Amino acid sequence: xxxxxxxxxxxxxxxxxxxxxxxxxxxxxxxxxxxxxxxxxxxxxxxxxxxxxxxxxxxxxxxxxxxxxxxxxxxxxxxxxxxxxxxxxxxxxxxxxxxxxxxxxxxxxxxxxxxxxxxxxxxxxxxxxxxxxxxxxxxxxxxxxxxxxxxxxxxxxxxxxxxxxxxxxxxxxxxxxxxxxxxxxxxxxxxxxxxxxxxxxxxxxxxxxxxxxxxxxxxxxxxxxxxxxxxxxxxxxxxxxxxxxxxxxxxxxxxxxxxxxxxxxxxxxxxxxxxxxxxxxxxxxxxxxxxxxxxxxxxxxxxxxxxxxxxxxxxxxxxxxxxxxxxxxxxxxxxxxxxxxxxxxxxxxxxxxxx
Amino acid sequence: xxxxxxxxxxxxxxxxxxxxxxxxxxxxxxxxxxxxxxxxxxxxxxxxxxxxxxxxxxxxxxxxxxxxxxxxxxxxxxxxxxxxxxxxxxxxxxxxxxxxxxxxxxxxxxxxxxxxxxxxxxxxxxxxxxxxxxxxxxxxxxxxxxxxxxxxxxxxxxxxxxxxxxxxxxxxxxxxxxxxxxxxxxxxxxxxxxxxxxxxxxxxxxxxxxxxxxxxxxxxxxxxxxxxxxxxxxxxxxxxxxxxxxxxxxxxxxxxxxxxxxxxxxxxxxx
Numbered sequence: 001x002x003x004x005x006x007x008x009x010x011x012x013x014x015x016x017x018x019x020x021x022x023x024x025x026x027x028x029x030x031x032x033x034x035x036x037x038x039x040x041x042x043x044x045x046x047x048x049x050x051x052x053x054x055x056x057x058x059x060x061x062x063x064x065x066x067x068x069x070x071x072x073x074x075x076x077x078x079x080x081x082x083x084x085x086x087x088x089x090x091x092x093x094x095x096x097x098x099x100x101x102x103x104x105x106x107x108x109x110x111x112x113x114x115x116x117x118x119x120x121x122x123x124x125x126x127x128x129x130x131x132x133x134x135x136x137x138x139x140x141x142x143x144x145x146x147x148x149x150x151x152x153x154x155x156x157x158x159x160x161x162x163x164x165x166x167x168x169x170x171x172x173x174x175x176x177x178x179x180x181x182x183x184x185x186x187x188x189x190x191x192x193x194x195x196x197x198x199x200x201x202x203x204x205x206x207x208x209x210x211x212x213x214x215x216x217x218x219x220x221x222x223x224x225x226x227x228x229x230x231x232x233x234x235x236x237x238x239x240x241x242x243x244x245x246x247x248x249x250x251x252x253x254x255x256x257x258x259x260x261x262x263x264x265x266x267x268x269x270x271x272x273x274x275x276x277x278x279x280x281x282x283x284x285x286x287x288x289x290x291x292x293x294x295x296x297x298x299x300x301x302x303x304x305x306x307x308x309x310x311x312x313x314x315x316x317x318x319x320x321x322x323x324x325x326x327x328x329x330x331x332x333x334x335x336x337x338x339x340x341x342x343x344x345x346x347x348x349x350x351x352x353x354x355x
Numbered sequence: 356x357x358x359x360x361x362x363x364x365x366x367x368x369x370x371x372x373x374x375x376x377x378x379x380x381x382x383x384x385x386x387x388x389x390x391x392x393x394x395x396x397x398x399x400x401x402x403x404x405x406x407x408x409x410x411x412x413x414x415x416x417x418x419x420x421x422x423x424x425x426x427x428x429x430x431x432x433x434x435x436x437x438x439x440x441x442x443x444x445x446x447x448x449x450x451x452x453x454x455x456x457x458x459x460x461x462x463x464x465x466x467x468x469x470x471x472x473x474x475x476x477x478x479x480x481x482x483x484x485x486x487x488x489x490x491x492x493x494x495x496x497x498x499x500x501x502x503x504x505x506x507x508x509x510x511x512x513x514x515x516x517x518x519x520x521x522x523x524x525x526x527x528x529x530x531x532x533x534x535x536x537x538x539x540x541x542x543x544x545x546x547x548x549x550x551x552x553x554x555x556x557x558x559x560x561x562x563x564x565x566x567x568x569x570x571x572x573x574x575x576x577x578x579x580x581x582x583x584x585x586x587x588x589x590x591x592x593x594x595x596x597x598x599x600x601x602x603x604x605x606x607x608x609x610x611x612x613x614x615x616x617x618x619x620x621x622x623x624x625x626x
Contacts, residue, residue, distance in 0.1 A: 013501040013505070014494075014498065017501065195488065198486055198487050198488070198489055199483055199486050199487045203476065203481050203486050203500075204483040204486045206465070206469055207473070209462055210462050210473045212462075212464075213462035213463050214463070216424075216456075216460060217536075219445065220424070220454055221448055221536075222476060222477040223445070223476050235483065278464070
């Protein structure tokens with residue numbers, strides 16, 4: 001009875017095309033944001049803040065980038081971890097080599113550098129599509145990590161090839177505690193998600209989806225396939241780059257290039273797919289699923305069996321259950337968690353009636 | 356000119372003008388296959404021009420030449436007196452040529468409204484940064500696009516499905532949405548590739564009405580490929596007949612209907 005939308009009239013086109021059409025949903029989002037900004041930093045444990053929430057937010061941002069490319073523009077890519085590496089190491093070198101470089105500027109510039117690299121590796125999209133494009137973007141994944149590993153300049157000639165990220169400092173204030181670092185990541189992720197949602201719902205997103213759904217018709221409308229696809233690659237890589245830099249600066253802190261391996265790319269892709277492609281909330285749900293499911297399984301199994309069963313068997317079992325969960329999920333709800341949320345909302349609107 | 360056509364001509368809001376598109380000795384080959392051989396005809400401003408002919412006659416190839424998907428090996432296309440060398444679909448779109456496809460080519464996973472608004476991509480200028488930051492320009496264009504799209508939605512009588520994903524619509528409505536998307540670009544020249552294929556009589560009548568109304572209200576020049584002779588003879592001003600990539604007839608419907616070559620190749624005779 002609390003979730004009723006009757007009587008909410010949209011009397012202008014602007015009101016009809018709002019990001020969140022219903023008042024209840026807007027209130028819910030506002031409450032979540034208030035909790036995220038004002039409650040969680042003070043109540044959550046340091047472990048939760050820096051080991052769960054910060055990587056979740058950073059990877060949600062990367063998955064948002066993957067979603068732009070795969071969900072909206074329909075270009076399959078397996079290079080996201082490579083672009084994350086570009087972002088992380090670009091940020092490190094900008095901070096290292098330019099005196100007084102503010103962190104936020106370095107962060108945005110590292111996103112721009114990742115975007116430029118993304119455009120280069122997006123060029124094959126003009127000739128190949130689908131699964132073949134995904135294979136072509138593997139080149140980005142392997143080449144980028146190899147280059148950063150091979151040439152010492154990127155890691156400032158560290159003998160172990162591992163960089164230690166600089167402090168995050170904005171307007172002279174140093175973000176050192178887990179709560180502060182969580183807040184800075186949250187702020188950036190909120191802003192960039194708002195921008196991504198605007199793009200997806202506006203002219204830019206329509207152009208991407210036009211190319212995704214029927215490229216011949218898009219071209220006949222006067223759209224340049226070249227520019228639209230490369231734009232999607234650039235913006236997607238920007239998100240991956242910024243997400244990668246945040247992942248490195250607020251979570252990993254000591255970073256080796258091989259942290260951005262193909263496995264991470266796959267995980268990001270799963271986040272985008274399981275969360276629900278071409279939705280704004282999907283990447284967040286997908287990232288939560290992929291990150292939290294193993295943690296949840298782990299604690300459950302430890303609680304159930306504890307020391308009774310060999311630890312290696314437990315961890316193998318976790319992997320099996322995780323894999324089966326993904327398969328079942330893809331069979332029963334291929335449109336992802338976002339779709340489940342939508343269904344739940346639709347049910348709630350009618351509750352307690354069936355229809 | 357008989358009485359009815361005289362009345363039609365007199366009551367028409369946009370009188371048929373001079374040639375807007377001229378095709379001069381067009382030949383198109385795919386390897387050894389001659390799709391079009393030495394075809395010349397013109398399309399006058401504000402008229403409804405039909406292209407008919409048996410399967411494989413080169414009708415769709417003709418449309419693809421006009422909007423730049425195919426480049427003919429010989430001959431030239433002039434649009435409003437301007438010679439088009441290497442025509443591309445984008446260039447055609449910028450010059451005001453819109454089209455629909457024989458097999459529906461809608462953006463299947465987008466809503467009807469988004470499909471039609473997507474058709475206005477050339478009428479809008481906002482960059483991705485404008486859109487991302489919701490600058491005044493982006494918001495103004497978005498509203499303008501929406502208003503224009505709603506005008507088309509009302510015109511095509513598809514108000515009730517505006518937020519429906521097009522893949523979920525029945526075939527006849529999808530054809531209508533595709534016409535809407537083409538209209539959203541405010542074309543000078545509209546190419547319709549079998550807009551009534553696979554429709555029942557009522558749907559055909561609706562579609563005819565829409566085509567005539569587009570021509571009447573906006574003065575849009577229309578090129579139409581159609582197999583239903585009743586429709587063609589009813590709504591078109593002039594007809595081109597193709598057979599095996601060659602032009603075998605050209606003129607007003609009554610005249611084409613009596614052309615012996617056209618009867619032999621396409622229309623057939625009552626037995």
